[in-house]
Amino acid sequence: MNRRELMRAMGVLALAHSSAMPTAFAQEDPAAYPSRPIRVMIGFAPGGSTDTPVRVLAEAVSKILRQPVVIENKPGAAGVIPTQLLQAAAPDGYTLAIAPAGVYRLPYTTDLKWNPATDLGYVIGLSGYAFGTVVPASSPIRSLDDYIAYAKANPELLTYSSPGVGTTNHLTMEQFSRAAGVKLNHVPYKGSAESLQALLAGHVQSAAETSAWVPYVESGKLRLLAVWSDKRMARFPDVPTLKELGIDIVQTSPWGLVAPRGVPAKIQARLHDAFKQAMEMPAFKEALARFDMEPAYRDPVQYQRFAVESMKREKEILDTLGLSRK
Structure with a gap:
């Protein structure tokens, strides 16, 4: 999805403000709230x-x-x-x-x-x-340090999928790229399901996704490199946060x-x-x-x-x- 398509998609939300706020509504004694x-x-x-x-x-x-x-x-x-x-x-x-x-x-x-x-x-x-960066279990990239090193050696070639242009996933990865000093290749999809299926099928090398990857990580199909939270996930206590790895981002x-x-x-x-x-x-x-x-x-x-x-x-x-x- 390019910028123009993003604008068109979001444009459906720009409803007329003239009808936005009713001029009056039935007053209710706050002490009686709620009555319905x-x-x-x-x-x-x-x-x-x-x-x-x-x-x-x-x-x-x-x-x-x-x-x-x-x-x-x-x-x-x-x-x-x-x-x-x-x-x-x-x-x-x-x-x-x-x-x-x-x-x-x-x-x-x-x-x-x-x-x-x-x-x-x-x-x-x-x-x-819960967000995180994942790669296939078969990937030679085994850590976030590996991820950054590969991206530096291959500018704009390391691909990552997301649920779409302008999503939190996409924007956070762009912040990550700048913080890590690398250039990545963003491949947007229409949602998390498509994004992860693209990763599993080998169409992209990594994914920036919400915890929809949990079952794939637990089954051994994907490898979780880092989580984006302030502290480690209870389910994956061995996986570090971005902050622990020197990237000052919490999302x-x-x-x-x-x-x-x-x-x-x-x-x-x-x-x-x-x-x-x-x-x-x-x-x-x-x-x-x-x-x-x-x-x-x-x-x-x-x-x-x-x-x-x-x-x-x-x-x-x-x-x-x-x-x-x-």
Whole structure:
């Protein structure tokens, strides 16, 4: 996918801002909230690494708030559709969404009519994903040092796959390339499944992917060179982090729960407290562990600060790569 194709794909999200925020909504006494079901939109398909833990949270929060918390899956566009839909939702606490980190690069890749840092109500940061760099088990590259050495000896010839141009995987590998002083050959695919199948079939030499590689590493088909988290994965304690190997990068693509801008403070606090209580239950941690993920709590102030910092960082990276909308 080239830059033009990326822009066209992201352009479907640029809905008219004129219809974004209702001019009025039925006021409800915050003390009575919630008095009806709450819906949480997720921009990914059912059963995945975002959907599964959120459904566990929803079940717990339903009991805490004594109202159903209903999950609605709206996959596509790298998971950002729900945050776009929030722009047309009443700020009453009954329509929420999971915000992926990719939302913070939207203003720089499409003609977005709203600002993710200021036009969302940040409720609570929940978790992040596990990423890593993998090669076939038969590869002569046995470590990240080998990987860098090969790339230096063969500029722009060492290939890596990702789920697409402009994804977190792609942008992080570009950061890695600069930090390591190498030039890699990026081969984008339409998703993690295609990316990993290309690696297994020998079409590329490496892959920058989320923990979808776990079963292939455990079965001995792939070799995990490094993880991108702040600390080693419990499942693979012998595999170092990028930071341990001298590459000052930590990437987990954090995500959390957001609401429309303008939700009353007492309702926002009620939601935060309920989801924080649910986060601390064993069931949530167990659901995350299935995907080698961990809780990553942020309160509303921390979460919005993260959004502001993320937007600045995304712009710098996209500008450097020439992927920003001009």
